[in-house]
Amino acid sequence: MRLSQRILRTPKVLIxxxxxxxxxxxxxLLREQYGHENVVLSDVRKPNxxxxxxxxxxxADVTDYKGLEQIIVEQDIDWVFNFAALLSAxxxxxxxxxxNVNVGGCKNILDLAKVHNLRxxxxxxxxxxxPASKLTHPDGVPDIDIQRCTSFYGVHKVFVENLGxxxxxxxxxxxxxxxxxxxxxxDTEPGGGTxxxxxxxxxxxxxxxxxxxxxxxDSTLPxxxxxxxxxxxxxxxxxxxxxxxxxxxxxxCYNISAMCFNPALVHDSIKTxxxxxxxxYKIDPVRQAIADSWPRRFDDRNAREVWGWDHEYDLGxxxxxxxxxxxxxxx
Ligand code: AKB
Numbered sequence: 001m002r003l004s005q006r007i008l009r010t011p012k013v014l015i016x017x018x019x020x021x022x023x024x025x026x027x028x029l030l031r032e033q034y035g036h037e038n039v040v041l042s043d044v045r046k047p048n049x050x051x052x053x054x055x056x057x058x059x060a061d062v063t064d065y066k067g068l069e070q071i072i073v074e075q076d077i078d079w080v081f082n083f084a085a086l087l088s089a090x091x092x093x094x095x096x097x098x099x100n101v102n103v104g105g106c107k108n109i110l111d112l113a114k115v116h117n118l119r120x121x122x123x124x125x126x127x128x129x130x131p132a133s134k135l136t137h138p139d140g141v142p143d144i145d146i147q148r149c150t151s152f153y154g155v156h157k158v159f160v161e162n163l164g165x166x167x168x169x170x171x172x173x174x175x176x177x178x179x180x181x182x183x184x185x186x187d188t189e190p191g192g193g194t195x196x197x198x199x200x201x202x203x204x205x206x207x208x209x210x211x212x213x214x215x216x217x218d219s220t221l222p223x224x225x226x227x228x229x230x231x232x233x234x235x236x237x238x239x240x241x242x243x244x245x246x247x248x249x250x251x252x253c254y255n256i257s258a259m260c261f262n263p264a265l266v267h268d269s270i271k272t273x274x275x276x277x278x279x280x281y282k283i284d285p286v287r288q289a290i291a292d293s294w295p296r297r298f299d300d301r302n303a304r305e306v307w308g309w310d311h312e313y314d315l316g317x318x319x320x321x322x323x324x325x326x327x328x329x330x331x
Contacts, residue, residue, distance in 0.1 A: 002057070002187060003042035006248075006270075009076040009290065010034050010035060010038055011034060011038065011059040011077050011079045011119075011133065012038050012040075012075060012076050012077050013030055013034065013038060013039045013040065013077070013078070013079045013080075013188070014040045014042060014058075014060070014072065014075065014077045014079070014080045014081070014085060015027055015039065015040070015041050015042065015081045015151070016042050016043070016060050016062050016072060016080065016081070016082045016083060016084045016105075016109070016170075017042075017043060017082060017083035017084025017085060017289055018041040018043050018052075018060065018083060019041075019043035019045050019047060019048060019049060019052070020083055020124075020188070020189075020191055021183060021185055021190045021191060021226070021235075022081050022083050022183065022185075022188070022197050022226070022229065022233075023041055023043070023049075023050070023051075023187060023189045024041070024049040024050075024051035024199075024229050025051075025053065025185070025187075025188065025227075026081060026083075026230050026233060027039050027041045027051050027054070027228055028051050028054070029230050029231070030234060031054060031055055031182070033234070034129070034248055035114045036054055036055040036086075037055060037056065038054040039055050039056070040055070040057070040058055040075050040077070041055065041056070041057050041058075042057065042058040042059065042060035042070070042071065043060065043084075044060070044061050044084075045060065049188065051109070056074075056075070058071050058309050060083040061073070061102050062082065062101060062104075062105030062106070062108055062109060063101060063105050063108065063184045064108075065108045065111070065112070068108060068109070068112060069112055069115075070114075072112055073115055074115070074120070075076060077116070077118065078118060078119065078121045079118065079120070079121070079155050079237060080109055080118055080119075080120045080121070081112065081121045081237070082105070082106060082109050082110075082120065082121065082122045082123075083121075083123070083162055084105050085102050085123075085153075086098040086101055086102060086103060086104075086153070086192065087190070087191060087192040087193035088127050088151050088153040088154070088192075088193050088194045088287075088290050089192050089193060089194055089196075089286060089287050090158070090193075090204070090292070091151065091152040091153040092151060092152060092153075092175070092190075092286055092290070095152045098152055098153065098156065099152070099156065100162070101126070102153065102156035103156050103159055103160065104288070106122050106160040106164075107160075107280070109122065109143075110122075110163060110164060110167045110173060110175065110254050113167070113173045113174070113175070114167060114171045114173050118173075118174070119176070119180075119237065119241075120164075120173065120174065120175055120176065121172040121176045121177070121233060121237050122130035122160055122164060122175070122177050122179050123177065123178055123179075123233070124157045124158075124161050124178070124179040124180070124253060125153070125154070125157055125178070125179055125180050125206060125222065126179060126181055126182070126222055126294045126295055126298065127149060127151055127153050127154040127157060127194075127290070127294060128149060128151040128154050128157040128161060128179060129141055129145065129147055129149060129154070129293075129295050130147060130148040130150055130154065130293055130294045131148075131189060131292070132146060132148060133145050133146070133147075134294070134295045134296050134297075137152060137295070137297075137299065138296070138297070139297060140257070140295075140297040140298055140299030140300075141295040141297065142299045142301075142302075143173065143179075143253060143254060143255055143257070143299070143302050144251070149293065150282035150289075150290075150293045151290050151293065153290075154293075155259070160177075161177055161253045164177055164252065164253075165250060165252055165253065169250045174236060174241055175252050176236055176244075176252050177252055177253040177254070178232060178233060178236055178253075178254055178255075178256050178303070179253060179254065179255045179256065179298070180224065180229060180256065181195075181221065181223050181224045181251055181256070181257060181258065181298065182194075182195025182196075182198055182221055182222065182223045182224070183195075183223075183224055183225075183226050183229050184198050184199055184202075184223060184224065184225055184226060184318060184322065185199065185225075185226035186199075186202075186321065186322055186325035186326050187325065188226075192215075194215075194221075194287045194290045194291050194294075195221060195223065195274070197214060197215055197263060198223055198261075198266060199305050199322075201213065201263070201266055201267070201270065202270065202319075202322040202323065202326055203280070203326055205270045205273075205274050205277045205323070205328070206322075206323055206326040206328035208274075208328055209279065210278040210279065210280070211277075211278075211279045211280075212279075212280050212281070212282050213279055213280070213281050213282075214281075214282065214283060214284035214287050214288070215263055215281075215284075215287060215288055215291050216260075216262075216281065216283060216288060217262060217263050217264035217265070217267075217279075218262050218264060219262050219263065219288070219291045219292070220260055220261065220262040220265075220296040220297075221260065221262070221291060221294055221295075221296065222257050222258075222259070222260050222295065222297060222298045223258065223259055223260065223318075224257070224258040224259070224297070224303075224311065224313070225258065225311075225313035225317075225318050225321065226311070227312070227313070228256075228258050228311045228312055228313055229256075232256050232303075232309055232325055234256070234310070235304075235307065235308070236307055236309070239306075239307040242307070243307065244280065244306070244307070247302075247305075247306040247307075248251065248302065248306065251329075254300070254302055254303040254306075254309075255294060255298040255299060255300040255302070255303065256298070256300050256303050256309055256311075257297070257299075257311070258313060258314070259299035259311075259313070259314050259315050259318070260296055260297050261265070261279065261315050263279060263281075266315070267279045268304055269315050269316065269318075270317040270319060270320070272325075273319065273320075273323055273328070
């Protein structure tokens, strides 16, 4: 197939780390747009989500270059979305494995993108900023700032952001990266992050139980509903390369933002539906230190101006969604 034909055809997509919080939802969205057979979901664990059975599923370990290459070649892949990662709290507990997956895995994917002419999406995070950012930018940390982060996870993400942009500038690799806030979903588990409380708190509330929170009540962080996150990811990946190159030459890392809240605010929001719901606090020093080092707010003006990002969910709507989708009633 000639290159011009490849550019015009429907992309063949590989999602790595696809069994986690984001993979199944992204596969569902992309399969609706590009066809079920064109979206390959993959992970190192057996599928635990029904979406795995709605199209191709493969074993793929991002730390295994040859294994990944085999899938990319055999499946004739054009786009890779890499969700394989150890999140912030788990990375502090297992720094070596985290390095291999978060750094080594991404380097493999960037090298494969260079060899096989792939478009690659690798998410980054609020964790890619350090404690200075929220002091210097209390109203929102911009895309470009000093990133002296204090968690292993943040250090890994900063490295990959910079490596990806260097592969773009030096080798023309079509690298794309969004910095995600904490993502909140009802039907998939977050798995080892600092922002996981914002999912767990809703689960307890709908069961009629109280919640013990590991972050302080005023630990404000940027957050986002999973549907906004997945829509942003799909839209950003579709944006024309030319548009991105002209708008911010050499820069492919964009903040995306929707809402900011802390445990006290989400507790208040849940109480509008379950007035008896109680939260107490037992602080986890590791996750509290991570949260304290992250920005409270993102400035995402570039994403809004350059490729048209906009969010749909605020805290009130998120609370209604979570209660309904976790089996509670908002009536
Ligand atoms: C985490 O808490 O580690 C993640 C993130 C914000 O990147 N949810």
